[in-house]
Amino acid sequence: MKRYIAEVIGTFAMVFCGTGAMTINEITGGAVTHPGVAITWGLIVMAMIYAFGDISGAHFNPAVTVAFAYAKKFSWREVPKYVMAQCIGAIIASSILLFLFPASEELGATLVxxxxxxxxxxxxxxxxxxxxxxxxxxxxxxxxxIGIIAGIAVGSVVLLEAMFAGPMTRASMNPARSLGPALLSGNLQDLWLYLTAPFIGALLAVVSCKLVKDEQCCDEGC
Incomplete structure (x- = not known):
């Protein structure tokens, strides 16, 4: 149970801070700025990895959870529970942002x-x-x-991708992160691509890992 709670809290914190920065930027006419939003995303992801990496693995993303299972590093039986926890965390975060900032029309939704x-x-x-x-x-x-390297590396790539791709797609990379704001803001028009593309991309990453590393690179414990 502790692992699921960690995924709820971690995903909540990530979506609340990340989309919260986008929401505040929206209603203040750009006070946070695009670089500020990207940095917020990178820092909150990094912080939550340090906070919960040794408890739940700090997935906070259904695509990551499914990819770990496909890589034989995570039990398929745990996938539905993790995904549910992540979606709950994201929806709670968006619900609170709606309460705090009712003037927002997007709540940080991922829009093309x-x-x-x-x-x-x-x-x-x-x-x-x-x-x-x-x-x-x-x-x-x-x-x-887990570890210093994981937090810095993952947080940095999130910041990097949010920085350059944010203006085009909001750089979701995470179905749960897209689901919460979409449901609470009513911006459902592009949701389908944010619920499908990340899974495909994550699975392709596992395939590429198998191609360039040892044959048993994706077995449990490696």
């Missing part, structure tokens, strides 16, 4: 930039998650993101 076709956004989100999972699986111990 005007003029950027959804199918291009799908490919971009797939690639962003691919790079994220590639880093995660190579710095993690089993299915746990």
């Amino acid at each position: 930039a005007e003029g950027f076709e959804p199918y291009r956004a799908f490919v971009l989100e797939l690639l962003l998650t691919f790079f994220l999972m590639l880093v995660i699986i190579n710095v993690s111990t089993g299915a746990k993101e």
Whole structure:
């Protein structure tokens, strides 16, 4: 039970701070700034990995959880419970942001930039998650993101991708992170791509890991 609670709290903190920065930036006309939003995402992910990495593995992302299971580093039986915990955390975070900032129309929802076709956004989100999972699986111990290296590496890649891709797709890389704001703000138009592309990208990262590393690289305990 402690692992699931950790995933709820960690995902809550991540979505609350990350989309909270986006929400405040929206209602203040850019006070936080785009770099400020990207830095917020990177720092909160880093902090939550340090806080909960040794308890739940600090997944905070359904795509990461599924990819770890596919890599044989995590039990498939635990996947539904982790995904549910992550979605609950994200929805609670968005609910509180709605209460705090009712003037917001987006609540940090992942929306495709005007003029950027959804199918291009799908490919971009797939690639962003691919790079994220590639880093995660190579710095993690089993299915746990723990240690100084994991926190810095994963937080940095989140910051990097949010910095350059945020203006186009909001750089979700995380179905739970997209689900919460979409449900509470009513911005459901592009949700389908944010619920599918990250899973594909994360699974491709595991496949690539198997191609370039030892044959047993994705067995439990490696």
